[in-house]
Amino acid sequence: MSSTSSASPLTAKAPFLVLDASAGSGKTYSLVQHILMNALRPANMPGAYQKILAITFTNNAADEMKARLLKQLLEFSNEKSPAKNAFFKPIWEALDLSPEELQIRASAGAKHMLHNYSTLHVGTIDQFTHRLVRTFTRDLELDDNFEVRLDLDAMITEALDALYSSLGEQHELREALVALVRDRMNRDKNHNPDYDLKKEGKNSFNEDHWQYLEKLPEPKRLIEIQRELNAKISTICETGQNLSDEAQKILKDEGIEETLVHKKNVKSQILTKWRKLHLHPLDAGKNVWKSYVKGGNHAWDEFLAKAKRFEDENQHALILLKEATSKLQNLAATKALLEKFEELQKSQNTMPLSAFNKLIAEELEKEPAAFIYARLGEKYWHFYIDEFQDTSVVQFNNLHPLIEHSLTKDEHSNSALIVGDAKQSIYRWRGGKAEQFMKLVDNEHLINRFEGHPEGHELYARDTLRLERNFRTHGAIVNFNNALFSSLNTDLGLETHKEVYSKKRVHQTPNKNEDQGEVRVDVLEADNANELKEIACEKTVERIEELASRGHSYSDIAILVRGNADGKRIANFLTQKGYPVLSADSLVLSNAHEGRLIHAASKLYLNQLDKEARFALAHTLVRQGKIPADKGFAFERAVVDKGVGALISEYPLAAQLLAPAESLFDFAVRTFDVFGYLDGANAMVDASLDLVYEFQSREGTFATLPAWWEEQAKKKNVEAPESTPSIKVMTIHKSKGLEFEHVIVPFDINFKPDSSEQWLDFPLHDELEKMPITYKDDHKELFETEQILELDTKDRFDWINMVYVALTRPVSGLHLLLKGGEKPGHLAKAVLDHLALSYEAQSWSCGTVVAPSTKEESIPEAIVAAAHTTMSALEVKMALTAPDKWYEGGADARKWGTALHRLLQYPKELRQQGLQRLYRSGEFSKPLHERAASALELMNAKEALQSLEKEGTVVYTERSIINGTETLRPDLIIESEQKLMVIDYKTGTPKEKDEAQLKEYIDLLSANFSDVNGELLYI
Template sequence: NIYPLALLNEIEKLLLEYKKENNILHISEFNRIISGIVLSQPVPFIYERIGEKYNHYLLDEFQDTSVMQWHNLLPLIENSLAGNHFNMIVGDGKQAIYRWRGGEVEQFARLPELIAKDDNPILHEREQALRNHFIGRTLSGNFRSKAEIVYFNNRFFRFVASTFREETGHVYGSPEQEFDPKNTGGLVTLEFLEKEEEKALSRTLSLIHELLEDGFEPGDIALLVRSNKEGALLAGFLSANHVPVVSSESLLLKYSPEINFVLAFLQFVNDPADSIAKASMLNYLAACGKVKGPGRNTLLQLAGKDTAAFREYLEREGYRVNTYYLAKMPLYELCEEAIRLFGLKNGVYLRFFLEEVLAYTTRFSNNLGEFLDWWSERQEQASVIVSESMNAVNILTIHKSKGLEFPAVIMPFANWKMSKGKRDIWIHPADEKIQNLGTALVPLSPQLERTAFGQAYREEKSKAFLDNINVVYVAMTRAAERLYILTSPPQPLKDLSRLFISYLEHEGSWDSARTVYNFGEKSPRVKKPRAGTRHFAPAELVAAGWREKLKIRTSSADVWESEGEEKKTRGLLLHYALSKIKTREDIPQAVHAMLTEGMIGREEAEALIQRITSLLDHEEIGLFFDGESDMRSESDIILPGGEVLRPDRVIIRSDKVIVLDYKTGKADEKYKTQLGRYVALLGQMGFGKVEGYLVYTAEGRLERAV
């Protein structure tokens, strides 16, 4: 292991440099830093404020607390006890399942003694303070489970404790759980299946149907597994068989075939030469029957060919994929296009994936390559979010189930190895032949037992066995009414199934020809009314292309004709430019603004300046752009009924008011009528003398109409 150690050393150097440059600390370092302070100071200054504010402390789940964490908390406990205040430590050594995270059950079992105190006088003083105030109480009553379940668990774990006394004695030597003998009606079923996933899945499905027929709701049932992989397997199988499931782990988006297809499609668009992405796409399409023709091997060979051949094949199958066009689409639209193009149906997963895409584009960017890099990390957390009140079968790991209870529990894969634990352990060689090697990481193999580190090997194997027994204990104590344990024929290495068989042999019940053992009997179940929460989801994901439904006008209707940009006229542009001009000097600035906004091109801008200049060269028209009078351009006149009129230009002089209306077409009587209405309204508004003129821009002609 010298090479991994060297690599770890280099990584640590880079990490230290990064933390120094950014002035940061990893949160896991705080316990170690605090430990260095509290173990050297009788009254650590860092706790002064906390000790003043709080008098009582409750430490829950103490069996999973690390030695360092406990030592760090001791000054607060000691200070509280010195003030004669009440403190409480709560835990259950049989539920210590977080040793891999530093939890040390031994320090709970040996309270009030402190472990790993060495010769530290401060720790010895704190231990004495604990001894002086310590009162141990055992809460042995079980108010959760039926009598039959508690009785079975008591006898099973009593057998385990007596058989493996060295490994479990300090934890399982405590009194057994007490139960109400009147609280009967529970059932424990221990069933041996062939060690095949398909049989365990099928049997789990049939048990769920049995429970539903017996009056249980889907939300009353929990499936407990050791790993997320097992949870995902169960969730996929049950969902395919129309059983509603809830699982934070197994509903991860990355487990959806449709999501993986969309990601492969995005990889292909990002890099059309990516053979793995093309193979993933074809594999999904073939599995779903969306493509016909050659077998899967031929399709995978096709993925290795050039992009043109791949696109031609998809086009023959009815999927037109233009990577050049797709690469220019916004990221969210691109995902919708993939869903629409290939007719993807898993709406729930796709909806949550699109929400992830939208959140990314809102917060970061629309860059496809960057999104794919981001998703490679995000996929471990992104999942379908469902309401906890949803009436569905619960799938969760045993570690997540700790502290919970369910009316019915099924353990579909209760066949793990009891020797499962660490693969490697740290040792301290202290060998004169190996200089400067204070610590080494070595494989946990049987050969280690025959070395000077045999004691370390045996201790680790013993702790690993206890860890696994505790996991079994947590799983088997979650059930209130029914517990179903599906295991397999025994294998070597102390399988859990071997342990069950040993227990049955001890009880005199084992029969090699028998596969099902029942303890207790089914009892009628009265359905409890559930809260009236209703859950619904759209039947399918709607991903229709908005471009076919919406037409976006690139500027206002005052500039473009209603038919669109392609039919804009020079007269409309001239009309718009005149609305932005107060005097002749404003012409270049107004036209440049139109050019900047993309309304006209450079050649059109030059022509427009010439047209406006020519129009204002008209002797009478030019007088209306002298800038000496108060001018209002395109100002609204709101009538009492809410109608809005908008004269093109109103010039307010000391002796009169002049109204101009620009017209790009030929003369028409309706123009005069409209202008007359403007003049009349201004008169009603209190302006004395009002004149009205029509400016025909195409002809460069001025006509007084009112």
């Protein structure tokens, strides 16, 4: 039976639990506690955690949860007085164990987890579906060795290039694209259709679109249908023009123009706009139909009735037809793009990560028995889904058969726990559907009923539990938010959404002091938007200075904004004032000096006369302080004028920048070495080398590196450094799940009405079941009343959620700068109306100031005592990403091989330095580091590699050899003294297939070269 309560998740009896967890309510704490309870439940089974599958929303959240699970076990394992541990007390009580017995299990579990960290199944839903697809490639009719590509944008760009290349063979499609360009120019838009086509290409993987796109006819037929629909529009327009002529004739022949009531409306509509209905809507307006002739006129009355019938019969049809014809060109191009995308996947044997959910959904439709899950379900006993409000319908439908299969067996007290908060659902644009979580919370979801029928047998019991305390935020802020958000539910049209923000559902009891914490509201006024933002920036600086004067570190302060443009504005303003700022832009590789250096050097390598590249390289060195500031201008000028020669005085090895490189990776390593970037740990250097290696592994070339780098480096985010206290500037979306001592919201969180496309029934053509219609005021009459209410409610609901996420991040202080005046901002109106304040410039506050806490963290005595008998901090960090048996020095062959391949591409003199970088970054443990160092020494001594030292030797690293339709790629080809030596690195024990592969390389090269040898080197 489904029910709702506030009991502890650890003592709940139902196998399926829904945890409704508001912001700051200890969600992750409860989740980790529940996972560890089930991991420690079986006696004499230290690897029971391997029977648990936990799914989170982001990689960072997954990493954090895995780290917390391991940390809790390690701490408890080493405590001298386990009975005093508050975290594990509810667990031993729920399991009816003594603290000592639970500690023994925790110690065994911690040791097992340390040695098999990769078998702790906590990850994102994409990672899980990827693993699922990998496991069942044969059942899904996939190639065993298909490659997953994460760069969907790049794949779509490649497919678009292929589409453009094929236009010479597709006359109709070419003409459609030309028409699309003309249409864009007529609407004062960028003539280039690439943006729209790429956007539609990405949308095709969105579950709200792909199911409809697939049902559309092929591109050529869509273009034909567009012509057919245009003909229908012409017919309606022609009829409208005829009726306009008829009205003009009646007015003239009957002589009634002067006695016609509402003559002005008739002239502007029927006599004018109806003559050009292809440009105007068919909506004459109420006054036209109220028009009449004083004294009466039968001819006019008859005409008006006929015209009204025409409008009633064709008004909606004309809007639909216009919308359809405006979209069909784009849809035809999108379908053609997707065809090229399919061809690209087959030719490359690749698949984008975003395709997995669709693939599984389609397979489950074919196999109602869910044969995949029937096998996989034996592996897991307990399931956890975090941030469920951001899970899409297809994602949950794909996961549920696995959960159901496990829960209906109940052999090991099997369970499922879903955690979420509908108030924090801010990813609808990415497929997140808060409504399915709301149905679970309200016990209305039928997924646990047989065949999803309300009267169906209950397959398993389900409970909803609420976490009602707020452990994050001080009381004054919690109480302010309780009152504010419960007052906003009147703006929501649907009762289900109103209930989410009802007083009982919003209310939280603060765990911290009721009176402490501060909320400060400043209402700002200005003559224009730009001036208002300038005032807000200045006010933000005032607040930062005030907090700093109280003793707060800059890292205590976060500035949250609605969009990236506002984030850049406030970040630039603070930077110019000399404040240290950590923003999303500062963590993107393309914005880092190291990323810009590689980009400039690669352009210079291709064209040493490129003055733009010369300046970019010199400017980067100056900006990073490699060149003293007082010499900066002269240095830049000299490099622009003289090229690489001007660098040699400062960097004697600079001539190597233009020397032939063995590989792209070798070039990147050499570039950083020239300028001294390899001397110490540098996350941006590591990220740059990883990206170059990835490009090289994808058949990248020097000629295409600059363009590829420009596209990909802006997508590469690097983990934030924690050494320098900095003010954090981020969007509200990025802040979700985080907390900060003080939060400043400097600009309005503006409400943006949804203008997305909705797929509506299209009854005007047999081959078009549905068509995408843009939801806007002009089209609302095409939507049912219930649908309008639903869309408008979701719009407002999503905005309130955005505000909720922003206002629930702070611990001690919330600072709102609101746009007042005659046209107050959306956030200002909501807050000031709630506080019953005017929109004039003023200040308001509540609560009391919380003194900054000291930053020194105490280390539990047990952990200090255990440091020498367990692991170093670095080794614990390395466990988080290590392969199986990493601690004993074993390694997963693929990861070990990839890492050593990368090391072997460093110049010989820099290989040990590269190995040190892997060790520092946590990729290699100490035993693996020692093994790798030994392996490198053995490699350097191999006779087959001695020719590398000879003058005139040419080395080809991972170069492709085309054999008909097959592409072969040996690790190394060494050309020396008219001889070729093929080297292939292998891991593990020698195998027959390794020899066969080497022979294939040699045979293929022997067709063009007379003296070809080869050797397998096992690393």
